[in-house]
Amino acid sequence: MFERIMALAGSIPPVERFAGVDELLAQAGQIARQYPELTRWHRIGSSKLGEPLWSLTISGGPRRILVVAAVHPNEPVGGLTSIRLARTLTENDALREELGCTWHIIPCIDPDGTRLNEGWFTPPLTLGSYGRSFYRPAPGEQVEWSFPFAYKENFFDRVMPETIALMRVIDETKPALLCSLHNGEYGGVYYYLSDTTDALNEQLAAIPVRLGLPLHTGEPEAAFIEQIAPAIFRGFTAEQECDFMEELGLDAGRRKAGTSSGAYAARYGTRYLAAEVPYWASPDADDHTPLAMSYPELLAERGERFEETARTLTGLLESVRPDLSVRSPYLRASEAFIPFLWDAAESSRTLAGRQDNDRPAVVAERFHAIGSVLSGRVRFGGMLLNVLGGELAIGNGTPAIRAAHQRLSEVFEGWIAEDPQQRQEIPLAKLVGVQLGAILATTVALAGGRADA
Known part of the structure; x- marks a missing residue:
């Protein structure tokens, strides 16, 4: 069969x-x-x-x-x-x-x-x-x-x-x-x-x-x-x-x-x-070749990247919150998911401190670590762009919303350009x-x- x-x-x-x-x-x-x-x-x-x-x-x-x-x-x-x-x-x-x-x-x-x-x-x-x-x-x-x-x-x-x-x-x-x-x-x-x-x-x-x-x-x-x-x-x-x-x-x-x-x-x-x-x-997803860095070092680096992403998106969202006029699905999702980035950062740091994780990292783990951060940036950054773009589309182009939209557009393109992974x-x-x-x-x-x- x-x-x-x-x-x-x-x-x-x-x-x-x-x-x-x-x-x-x-x-x-x-x-x-x-x-x-x-x-x-x-x-x-x-x-x-x-x-x-x-x-x-x-x-x-x-x-x-x-x-x-x-x-x-x-x-x-x-x-x-x-x-x-x-x-x-x-x-x-x-x-x-x-x-x-x-x-x-x-x-x-x-x-x-x-x-x-x-x-x-x-x-x-x-x-x-x-x-x-x-x-x-x-x-x-x-x-x-x-x-x-x-x-x-x-x-x-x-x-x-x-x-x-x-x-x-x-x-x-x-x-x-x-x-x-x-x-x-x-x-x-x-x-x-x-x-x-x-x-x-x-x-x-x-x-x-x-x-x-x-x-x-x-x-x-x-x-x-x-x-x-x-x-x-x-x-x-x-x-x-x-x-x-x-x-x-x-x-x-x-x-x-x-x-x-x-x-x-x-x-x-x-x-x-x-x-x-x-x-x-x-192929990195299934590559268990040991790396020169330890697994705790990899987790700590992932935590720093998650925290940087969380700080950026939280700051942009808070900068426009008084001006937002529509509770769109994108806004509800952004409000729910951006805090998860802070949790992901804290989780990575906590796991990095565990004694049972003290070993060399492998390629597949690095791939997952980089990929999970990139996923959060592309997904949640993209949805926040739609929050801001939606406000602009209905004519609510306050100075704060225009500035945040411009800034996030630049950051978003930078995140994509930084992607180091080969993909097909x-x-x-x-x-x-x-x-x-x-x-x-x-x-x-x-x-x-x-x-x-």
């Missing part, structure tokens, strides 16, 4: 660009019309701005698989993957019948946020075009992290309409497997799993390698996340994040978000897969192939189906 999955993953037709919301919905609706005996295209809810939310059900057996794209609206690879998965299942009767699953595919759970990112969907994709049109909701406004949550002093119940729609689908389907489709900026491929096996770990690692992509084998996204195998991480919880913040001396009460879709679905015994793929590849844009068909292969391999391993080759 795995070789058949690899054949499907390696035969994705060329994809020229990311698909916007209208295109995704049109393609999914077309599949439903083409296969009415197999599918059902139905509305599951409404977005915050009143846009219909849709799901495509493909009949195939008693086990239920739920696949969700755009849980973070700045991550559009999953939308492409959801359409390719739907076409694969409807066109391949033998595969669908052998898997024995009914599929519930949501090609875009956050259309409002996705539309705000569509400015960078048209190639060529550069760091500048990406950052200047980037939008990621504040944590409490993300579908993936706005499920109800109560732990110690943390309580969250401001559940969004999109999240309510996804909760309803989870409650109704009680899926055997929930596949949440994600992607990042650069580096290598990695996965989050609630459950796994040695064989599945090997298969998931093999998929990108056989497609010519590197694995991410450096640091996890946060120090508390468990690494199960190279590029395979245990799905983490909001409770773990709160405990880690407390351990570092940070105020966990500042975490204004809920729990994840995987944590919510776990009440039904649902397994969880998150497939993380990058836009740009670098990855053909979108390969990214879709990785996610498609991961979904099918995990379905066979964890949700039923034959695992023979």
